[in-house]
Amino acid sequence: MNLVTLLPFIVLIGAMFLMTRSAKKKQQAAAQMRDHMAPGAGVRTIGGMYATVKEVGEDTVTLEVAPGVHAIYAKNAIGAVLEDAEYNRIVHGASDDLTIDTPVVPDDASSLTLDKDADKGADEAEAPKLDLGKKDEPAAEEPKDGPTGPKGDEPKDGKADGEAGAK
CATH class of the missing domain: 2.30.30 (SH3 type barrels.)
Known part of the structure; x- marks a missing residue:
């Protein structure tokens, strides 16, 4: 047989040996830790x-x-x-030598507001306007009265109460 064909099998067996040996060492260290x-x-x-x-x-x-x-x-x-x-x-x-380098987070959001709003009351503070991409549209017209009353009162399926198929 050719050595090139046997080489992958030799590498695989060697890797399996090293992995099992490493796992056994970890298990022995854990057992020793638990025993002590x-x-x-x-x-x-x-x-x-x-x-x-x-x-x-x-x-x-x-x-x-x-x-x-x-x-x-x-x-x-x-x-x-x-x-x-x-x-x-x-x-x-x-901890004796524990020092905190990060800033302390406040319990409320009052210290997170801008300084320009600090001297204004809560009602006077300017809130940034949020643009949602909507254009100002004119108000929709009121529904006109139909033969059965205002159009908003008609059932969507066009059937009146008591007719077949109405729920």
């Missing part, structure tokens, strides 16, 4: 919930998801064991 969980540690579940470890069992872990609220999870449901500083920053918003 201790009560009091902050964790994130694979579903994205943050909680504190209360008890660690053989295959399960008891988490405090809120003060006084305990839930039992499978150990495999723990996605990450967090450092204390990171857990407190995420859950409690506490």
Whole structure:
């Protein structure tokens, strides 16, 4: 057989070997992380919930998801064991060196208005005109009276009440 025909198969087998080896390493690291969980540690579940470890069992872990609220999870449901500083920053918003560089968003829109409108009352503030592309059209004429009264009172299908086919 020709080496050129065997080369794709050799590359495929090598890639599969590397992928399975990488996956096994990740699984071993996750298992080791779960085995070293201790009560009091902050964790994130694979579903994205943050909680504190209360008890660690053989295959399960008891988490405090809120003060006084305990839930039992499978150990495999723990996605990450967090450092204390990171857990407190995420859950409690506490950080010693946290500085905010972004502006604070106000609770109301009053500070977002233009300064020229600040000294005017709410009724006097000029609202920008919005052009919707409509032309000023004259008002439509009033419907004329017909034999049964104003045209607006006639049924659309032309049938009066009680006739066959009327609903």
